[in-house]
Amino acid sequence: MEEMPKTYDTAAVEQRMLDKWLEGDYYRRSAGVGDCTVTIPPPNVTGKLHMGHAMDDTIQDTFVRFNRMRGRSTRWILGTDHAGIATQTKVDKKLAAEGISRREIGRDKFIDACWDWTNEYGGFIVEQVKRMGCSVDFSDPHFTMDDDYAKGVRKVFCDWYHDDLIYRGKRIVNWCPHCTTAIADDEAEYKEEDGHLWHLRYPLVEPIDGQDYIVVATTRPETMLGDTGVAVSPKDHDKDKFVGAKVMLPIMDREIPIFSDFYVDAGFGSGFVKVTPAHDPNDFAMGERHGLEKINIFDETAHVVEGYGEFTGMSREECREAVVAWFEEHGLLDHVEDHHHSVMHCYRCDSALEPWLSEQWFVAVDKLKGPATEAVTSGNIKFHPERWTQSYLTWMENLKDWCISRQLWWGHRIPVFYCEDCGWEDALMEDTDVCPKCGGHHVRQDEDVLDTWFSSQLWTFATQGWPDNMELLKGHHPTAALFTARDIIALWVARMIMASTYFLDEIPFHDVVIYATILAKDGTRMSKSKGNGVNPMDLIEKYGADAMRFNLLTLVTNNQDVRFDANIDKKTRELIDSPRTEQARSFVTKIWNASRFVLGNLEGFTPGEPVARTQADAWIFSRLARLSKVVTEGISAYQFGEVARELHNFFWNEFCDWYIEFSKASLRAEGEERLQTQRNLVFVLDNALRLLHPAMPFVTEAIWEHLPKAEGEKPALMVAAWPEPETLASWIDPDAERAVGMLCGVVGAVRSTRARYGISPKQELAVVVNAQPENVTVLEELSSQISVMARVSEFTVAAGAPKPAESAAVVVEGAEVYSVLTGMVDFDAERTRLAKEQKKLAGDAAKFSKKLSNPGFLAKAAPEIVEKDRAKLAEIEDQLARVEAQLAELG
RNA sequence: GGCCGGUUGGCGCAGCGGGAGCGCAGGUGCCUUACAAGCACAAGGUCACAGGUUCAAAUCCUGUACCGGCCACCA
Numbered sequence: 015m016e017e018m019p020k021t022y023d024t025a026a027v028e029q030r031m032l033d034k035w036l037e038g039d040y041y042r043r044s045a046g047v048g049d050c051t052v053t054i055p056p057p058n059v060t061g062k063l064h065m066g067h068a069m070d071d072t073i074q075d076t077f078v079r080f081n082r083m084r085g086r087s088t089r090w091i092l093g094t095d096h097a098g099i100a101t102q103t104k105v106d107k108k109l110a111a112e113g114i115s116r117r118e119i120g121r122d123k124f125i126d127a128c129w130d131w132t133n134e135y136g137g138f139i140v141e142q143v144k145r146m147g148c149s150v151d152f153s154d155p156h157f158t159m160d161d162d163y164a165k166g167v168r169k170v171f172c173d174w175y176h177d178d179l180i181y182r183g184k185r186i187v188n189w190c191p192h193c194t195t196a197i198a199d200d201e202a203e204y205k206e207e208d209g210h211l212w213h214l215r216y217p218l219v220e221p222i223d224g225q226d227y228i229v230v231a232t233t234r235p236e237t238m239l240g241d242t243g244v245a246v247s248p249k250d251h252d253k254d255k256f257v258g259a260k261v262m263l264p265i266m267d268r269e270i271p272i273f274s275d276f277y278v279d280a281g282f283g284s285g286f287v288k289v290t291p292a293h294d295p296n297d298f299a300m301g302e303r304h305g306l307e308k309i310n311i312f313d314e315t316a317h318v319v320e321g322y323g324e325f326t327g328m329s330r331e332e333c334r335e336a337v338v339a340w341f342e343e344h345g346l347l348d349h350v351e352d353h354h355h356s357v358m359h360c361y362r363c364d365s366a367l368e369p370w371l372s373e374q375w376f377v378a379v380d381k382l383k384g385p386a387t388e389a390v391t392s393g394n395i396k397f398h399p400e401r402w403t404q405s406y407l408t409w410m411e412n413l414k415d416w417c418i419s420r421q422l423w424w425g426h427r428i429p430v431f432y433c434e435d436c437g438w439e440d441a442l443m444e445d446t447d448v449c450p451k452c453g454g455h456h457v458r459q460d461e462d463v464l465d466t467w468f469s470s471q472l473w474t475f476a477t478q479g480w481p482d483n484m485e486l487l488k489g490h491h492p493t494a495a496l497f498t499a500r501d502i503i504a505l506w507v508a509r510m511i512m513a514s515t516y517f518l519d520e521i522p523f524h525d526v527v528i529y530a531t532i533l534a535k536d537g538t539r540m541s542k543s544k545g546n547g548v549n550p551m552d553l554i555e556k557y558g559a560d561a562m563r564f565n566l567l568t569l570v571t572n573n574q575d576v577r578f579d580a581n582i583d584k585k586t587r588e589l590i591d592s593p594r595t596e597q598a599r600s601f602v603t604k605i606w607n608a609s610r611f612v613l614g615n616l617e618g619f620t621p622g623e624p625v626a627r628t629q630a631d632a633w634i635f636s637r638l639a640r641l642s643k644v645v646t647e648g649i650s651a652y653q654f655g656e657v658a659r660e661l662h663n664f665f666w667n668e669f670c671d672w673y674i675e676f677s678k679a680s681l682r683a684e685g686e687e688r689l690q691t692q693r694n695l696v697f698v699l700d701n702a703l704r705l706l707h708p709a710m711p712f713v714t715e716a717i718w719e720h721l722p723k724a725e726g727e728k729p730a731l732m733v734a735a736w737p738e739p740e741t742l743a744s745w746i747d748p749d750a751e752r753a754v755g756m757l758c759g760v761v762g763a764v765r766s767t768r769a770r771y772g773i774s775p776k777q778e779l780a781v782v783v784n785a786q787p788e789n790v791t792v793l794e795e796l797s798s799q800i801s802v803m804a805r806v807s808e809f810t811v812a813a814g815a816p817k818p819a820e821s822a823a824v825v826v827e828g829a830e831v832y833s834v835l836t837g838m839v840d841f842d843a844e845r846t847r848l849a850k851e852q853k854k855l856a857g858d859a860a861k862f863s864k865k866l867s868n869p870g871f872l873a874k875a876a877p878e879i880v881e882k883d884r885a886k887l888a889e890i891e892d893q894l895a896r897v898e899a900q901l902a903e904l905g
Numbered sequence: 906g907g908c909c910g911g912u913u914g915g916c917g918c919a920g921c922g923g924g925a926g927c928g929c930a931g932g933u934g935c936c937u938u939a940c941a942a943g944c945a946c947a948a949g950g951u952c953a954c955a956g957g958u959u960c961a962a963a964u965c966c967u968g969u970a971c972c973g974g975c976c977a978c979c980a
Contacts, residue, residue: 020939020940204977204978211980230980231979231980232980233979233980234980245980277979277980278979278980279979279980281979282979282980283979283980284980286980287979287980288980289980290980294980296978296979296980297980355978355979355980356978358978401909401910402909404908404909405908405909405975405976408907408908408976409976412976412977500974500975501975504976531974533973535917537972537973538973539974568918568919568928569918571918571919572910572921573910573911573918574909574910574911574973574974574975575910575911575973575974576918577917577918579916579917579929593917593928593929593930594917594928594929596929596942597928597929597942599942600940600942600943601942602942603940603942603943604939604940604942604943606939606940607939607940607942607943608939608940609939610939610940611939611940612939613939614939615939655918655919656919656920659919659927659928662927662928663927670939670940671944674939762945762946765945765946766945766946766947768934768945768946769933769934769945769946769947770946770947772933772934774934774935775934775935775937775945776935776937802937803937805937858924861924862924865923865924865960865961868960868961869960870959870960870961871923871960871961872960873960874959874960874961875923875960875961876923879923879961882923883923883924886924890924
């Protein structure tokens, strides 16, 4: 067996493990009891992974590795998303930098450029996923624009089209004049801005009660060019007299009606609302109700169209200034107020969105809502943490028809064909250039592409052969769980549920796990513009992948966001340090070193079963059995933070700090004692590595290679068997746990006595333990271990042993520990300490006495609680008596 | 406007009905041959505030005050 290197070289080991796993082809496990299929939320091909991905992927990998080790048929499907707008914007920018414009080169060449981009960045992303240790199925990557995937998307469109779930309509959509495309409501972001409320005078055609104009209030004066009405509230009876009258729209000299509509709030502004049906969704709705004309004054880049004289060709901003100037010049600007309001911005390019009237495709959601709601209310799909269920249901309830067409080139082109000759129109699975109705050759395809989310809604099943190869899907759908961020519950999760329930008549996954949003150290969102984002690859480089993963796992609690502890250089934007990741790295190092100790002490080892030779052995086996239960249940319930803490506590505080220390004395012995200790150490380490592996795959796999193995053991820890709680359950031993607890107390007592009196560790002490009878054997059994750990020269233990002269006594549960300090101690300090101890114990005793003399408590509390507290009180009173006896002795 | 989180030792966080925990930082002492990226020991909190429910509240309920997020969008 080759020796383990003294230091753990993360970069080299990680690379070697990746090669090993890939060579062994362990990623996909096809045969097994039960299925664990997980689809990775496909990252956009636009660039690098961020901390959110790192968190998401770590959680998934922990879950997937755990299931693989448990023997489930396991497949974690890898893929990337073509991300329509995002990618197109990036490619546009890249081409622009080379002096090329999209329109110049045309659609086909532009799409080629997008593919080049995809191939470059898609590969980059796969590489990053790999470096994090993610055990995705690398042999079968998917992309939302793959041919087979595209076929699925097309089928969804065609089926919904023919089932009347997809329709085309002229509607107000959120238009981005920069990206020149519509975007969905969910893709619009509101931003608070300081603006103005302009009060404009609109002259009445006929004066009413001597009044010859009314005042409308607007935040967007430029849209007045397209006004076709003025509305008042039906509750605002002062304005009843105006209803039915007409105003002469300034500049345009158009007569437009005044009407009443419930939408209007009489209390806001002037109480008169100018109505521009083509440039505001609410005005559009009013326009529909009152049969108003919809006049579109802007082109696709939000410049004023032909026919508006001096205003034609102006941008929105220029037009606003010009219109306001015109009103001022003509004495029609009543007044201007400051007004704080929110304005929609494009989530991609951040331009202010323009509500714009245009022809778009929509999905009618009415028929999809029911099953998608039912899937969650029935409990078939569960959200973790549970509170997200309500968010989902609220969103589902308020769901409106979904605008799915985008005026882009990069994406799934809408498969609707039109005949220019006879007006035929249909959605087709295969392209055609001949009209099936009239045989004409003037057939054209719709120019628009589909919303990216339209294609990603099929992710759980179009990545698994649907619609052609249903055999692949069998047994792997619904998938086990979806792990994702809360901000795409509506955009993505909900739509996957709708698509899956519609096309497969089943849910896409059983559980939805929402992880916390990762914030920067100061509690704000990590963002590119602020330069406070942390790059997971930098963390891996500095601390290793296992350290990054483990730290991230500790952050998974029920919280909805977490602050990531990392310092970033403001100028270079490079990672300075991440203290908590550094702590996690210490844990990795600890695992490495402890393993090195065990493996370095295996001389003369022969394989054999673990046997609890001492109570210490029984104790660590018992703790291990409990750990396996906690970890197994924890991962199953997605409680990763708790799992990480339990693993850390077991390995560091129990295994390293106590068990390995106990073992040192036994390893110095010879024969059976040494051999059995070696076997026990190997047994515990082996199981601990298995339990740690899903969280920290690299270091555990690397160490495991060095471990002695049973005949026929699996070739890699990654596919080795999980320590199931049931098979370890027989090791659980509460007596041993109690005994070792007492024993640790004895060691601690000597150590703290030593520290209190400033006695050098080199100075050995004589120690006498007066133990309760049932504890005597344990202490005798481990006396040599205790002597090593507490630096004791002479260790005696007996029930009722008298306190030696000039000794310091410490009372612990089940024993009294006397350290002989002849000539070393100032007993005043000892008196003070004991008095403090007495006070604390007396306080505790009073607390419990009070509780136990409360008739309500005795009558109503659970019997085992009462029993436990009685025992506790007895113990405290016993300790108190001993402390008081010692105080009396000191005088 | 509606909904959801948070408020626990100097800092970052766990715990979410039965004696206040973890990790850092700080203190003291140790290079005890696995580990100084370490070990030991000690110190540090009336669990935001006010009511209530309960035999019992950091934990459940109501309200208040600050932080943070999501959804809606009144021109």
